[in-house]
Amino acid sequence: MSPVSSKKTRSFYVPQSADFSHEAVSSVSARTEDGRSVVMTLGDSHHQISARQADAIAQGLLMSILRTDLEITNMPWDGGCHLNVASHNGDRAALRFPDDTLYHANATFRYFGMCWLFEGAGEDPDYPANVLCIRALHDGGIHFGKGNDKYLLTAEQALQLCRGLSDCAYSLESRSWRIWDKMIEWRPRANAHVVGQTPEERALFNHLISYKPRRKSKRNAR
DSSP states (O other): OOOOOOOOOOOOOOOOGGGGGGGBOSOEEEEESSSSEEEEEETTEEEEEEHHHHHHHHHHHHHHHTTSSOOOOOOTTTTOEEEEEEEOOOOOOTTOOOOOOOOSTTOSOSEEEEEEOOOSSSSOTTTTTTEEEEEEOTTSOEEEEETTEEEEEOHHHHHHHHHHHHHHTTTOSOEEEEETTEEEEEEOOTTOOOOSOOHHHHHHHHHHHHOOOOOOOGGGOO
16 A cells, blocks of 8 residues: 655744834824924934925835825825826836735745845945835734834835825925835925825826736745
8 A cells, every 4th residue: 555645734924013012112103394404203212204205114114004004095296297107127126116926825024125225336434224125014013114224114104204204204395105016206396285196196096096016926925
């Protein structure tokens, strides 16, 4: 009689917010006096960043928020002008979060992305402080890392911080965000009161909230 072979079930570690409870923050905020230098506050920690850096963090936070179940009714570009939407060509750049999530049945995170704030040539003098990491957990928590500093945010806190950082970067005349498979460029309108989305903004909104990427093989799974 031939022996019956048995396959061992492979277990996957899927982190939950409780695993990072010691890094949870009670509040988040962003403030500026000139639209160029921004103070990002997470709990008792304060980080001085530039407008371009604030804009980059806001972009990464939005992608993580879109992977939670939090209801979102508008986007940062709503009410702006010269909205231009193009397909993303896959290029990576400093101050822009990519989508490094590896999609498979046992995915560790709903979203994973890393971004570098350093734009110069040669060795980064402020490494690892200039390395950012954002991970959306399956239970709705968002784990944000800046260098060796780690923070656990709720989806609501992440949305508040995203909007605050984007608003504080008002010295930037134009914005360019990569969200999923799109490059979105626009010019914010000063003191704009958004009463509703244009048909173009609504179509983009529907695409982003329903976007489903192509599944990647388990061989390369994160």
